Amino acid sequence: MTALPPPSKVKLGLVIDLDTCVGCHACVTACKGWNDQGYGVPLSDQDPYGASPSGTFLNRVHSYQVQPAEGPAQIVNFPRSCLHCEDAPCVTVCPTGASYKRAEDGIVLVNEDACIGCGLCAWACPYGAREMDAAAGVMKKCTLCVDRIYNENLPEEDREPACVRTCPTGARHFGDLGDPSSAVSQLVAARGGFDLLPDLGTRPVNKYLPTRKKDVRREASLLAPLLDLKATGFAGWLDRMLGKI
Amino acid sequence: MHPAPSVIVFTVLSGMGFGFLACLGAGLVGVEGWAAFWVWGLGYGLALAGLVSSAFHLGNPQRALLAFTQWRTSWLSREAVLSVAALLVLAPMALSDWLGLGFPRVIGWLGAVLAVASVAATGMIYAQIRAVPRWHHWVTPVLFLGFAVSGGLILSGHARSAALACLGLVVLLRVAFRLGDGQFARAGQTMGTATGLVGEVSVFEWPHTGDNYLLREMIHVVGRRHAARLRLIAVGLAGLVPAVVLVMVPSFAGIFVAATAHLAGAFAARWLFFAEAEHVVGLYYGRR
Numbered sequence: 001m002t003a004l005p006p007p008s009k010v011k012l013g014l015v016i017d018l019d020t021c022v023g024c025h026a027c028v029t030a031c032k033g034w035n036d037q038g039y040g041v042p043l044s045d046q047d048p049y050g051a052s053p054s055g056t057f058l059n060r061v062h063s064y065q066v067q068p069a070e071g072p073a074q075i076v077n078f079p080r081s082c083l084h085c086e087d088a089p090c091v092t093v094c095p096t097g098a099s100y101k102r103a104e105d106g107i108v109l110v111n112e113d114a115c116i117g118c119g120l121c122a123w124a125c126p127y128g129a130r131e132m133d134a135a136a137g138v139m140k141k142c143t144l145c146v147d148r149i150y151n152e153n154l155p156e157e158d159r160e161p162a163c164v165r166t167c168p169t170g171a172r173h174f175g176d177l178g179d180p181s182s183a184v185s186q187l188v189a190a191r192g193g194f195d196l197l198p199d200l201g202t203r204p205v206n207k208y209l210p211t212r213k214k215d216v217r218r219e220a221s222l223l224a225p226l227l228d229l230k231a232t233g234f235a236g237w238l239d240r241m242l243g244k245i
Numbered sequence: 246m247h248p249a250p251s252v253i254v255f256t257v258l259s260g261m262g263f264g265f266l267a268c269l270g271a272g273l274v275g276v277e278g279w280a281a282f283w284v285w286g287l288g289y290g291l292a293l294a295g296l297v298s299s300a301f302h303l304g305n306p307q308r309a310l311l312a313f314t315q316w317r318t319s320w321l322s323r324e325a326v327l328s329v330a331a332l333l334v335l336a337p338m339a340l341s342d343w344l345g346l347g348f349p350r351v352i353g354w355l356g357a358v359l360a361v362a363s364v365a366a367t368g369m370i371y372a373q374i375r376a377v378p379r380w381h382h383w384v385t386p387v388l389f390l391g392f393a394v395s396g397g398l399i400l401s402g403h404a405r406s407a408a409l410a411c412l413g414l415v416v417l418l419r420v421a422f423r424l425g426d427g428q429f430a431r432a433g434q435t436m437g438t439a440t441g442l443v444g445e446v447s448v449f450e451w452p453h454t455g456d457n458y459l460l461r462e463m464i465h466v467v468g469r470r471h472a473a474r475l476r477l478i479a480v481g482l483a484g485l486v487p488a489v490v491l492v493m494v495p496s497f498a499g500i501f502v503a504a505t506a507h508l509a510g511a512f513a514a515r516w517l518f519f520a521e522a523e524h525v526v527g528l529y530y531g532r533r
Binding site for chain 1: 246302303304305306308309311312314315317318319320321322325370373374375376377432433434436438439440441442443444445446447448449450451452453455456457458459462463524525526529530
């Protein structure tokens with residue numbers, strides 16, 4: 001059924017720290033690597049070694065320049081993937097029931113055996129989180145690595161999404177955002193985590209953490225009094241002479 | 246949005262087809278015998294050609310029957326159900342008109358309601374999408390209905406009412422263009438709300454140097470250069486030309502010319518409907 005289930009108690013999702021992300025794209029590669037051989041059909045590439053390569057990815061990292069009202073501009077790296085919205089518009093538009101939200105943990109998934117590849121769910125998603133696989137003609141999206149997080153064949157430390165597991169700077173966090181006492185919920189509360197496009201009524205589960213305030217560059221050095229040196233000898237003479245011209 | 250030919254052909258032909266079938270069902274065209282066979286055949290032909298064309302838009306059309314299951318939530322599913330229901334309910338009316346079986350006209354009325362409802366559902370597929378502000382407005386389903394009514398009346402040969410419907414369509418198109426142009430700004434979404442970043446946000450680098458599905462499908466900016474001229478062509482061919490021709494040349498030739506012009510105008514308008522629509526995902530790429 002493409003009707004949304006009643007709100008689940010458990011809301012699994014990601015918290016992405018825009019302050020810590022260095023834009024290395026390791027999460028993109030790890031996501032592609034795991035999901036190429038896991039849930040559903042592989043993520044195909046078209047013309048991968050040719051003149052105009054194109055491919056299916058579930059996670060993309062943008063980079064933005066932000067000019068604050070005061071101070072120098074910053075570069076912010078911005079990973080973008082499915083936010084597993086509570087009011088997921090991609091689910092209700094699906095004509096076949098392929099697109100669904102799991103009642104037990106809130107993960108939004110596509111049953112590829114029922115997907116006709118009409119693309120309406122990708123149109124309905126404001127975040128560009130869904131990409132049609134050009135080879136298989138079915139819709140692909142982030143599964144929150146549903147085949148890792150519950151997989152008892154994996155060592156315990158690997159039971160988290162591939163993007164989170166691989167992130168070298170710890171910019172990605174995985175957990176239950178429905179539980180206010182969970183580590184991710186506390187992180188969101190402490191750092192002022194926010195929703196993307198909140199006005200569109202999708203109520204995303206994933207949260208983003210803002211960049212921290214940067215240190216302000218001091219105009220004068222602490223050593224300024226000690227640095228107030230007078231030139232002597234030939235340099236001093238040259239300094240005085242040049243000043244008079 | 247990418248103006249996919251299959252979807253444009255589908256919405257234009259099936260819209261006109263269902264409009265005409267609704268007129269036939271309501272008994273607006275007083276024909277019987279083989280004349281009835283040909284006019285009903287034209288209505289069914291247009292509607293079915295459109296529906297078949299829509300299958301070319303699908304990645305896996307062999308599973309299309311599943312699209313009849315989710316009518317409780319999905320407008321696309323509702324459209325599938327309503328269109329097939331309309332074709333089935335109208336079938337006995339068509340047979341009755343052709344073979345003179347004398348079935349009650351109420352069957353035709355019911356079929357006409359279903360046909361109109363299926364066109365409205367087509368419009369709602371687009372109007373429901375908040376991520377495309379230009380479409381997310383009541384004017385979208387009304388415009389789809391306007392095309393179906395005027396197209397159906399032109400084919401029905403009721404020159405006076407068809408001309409009035411065409412003039413109504415002219416007004417409707419102008420209103421839709423005017424409202425649509427301000428819709429993205431009214432939705433109030435910017436690169437700032439898309440990323441949550443505070444300050445003046447601009448794109449430093451894209452996630453990928455090549456092409457991808459999002460750019461091809463939703464951030465399609467080709468051909469907007471000629472939008473102003475195409476709007477004139479759409480309004481002229483879909484509305485003004487048929488209205489004038491129908492009043493000046495009240496004959497079969499007049500209907501033929503009016504219908505051809507209307508269809509061409511409808512294609513131009515539908516192409517613009519997609520090409521001018523901007524998806525909010527474009528904000529992430531600094532493009533609309």
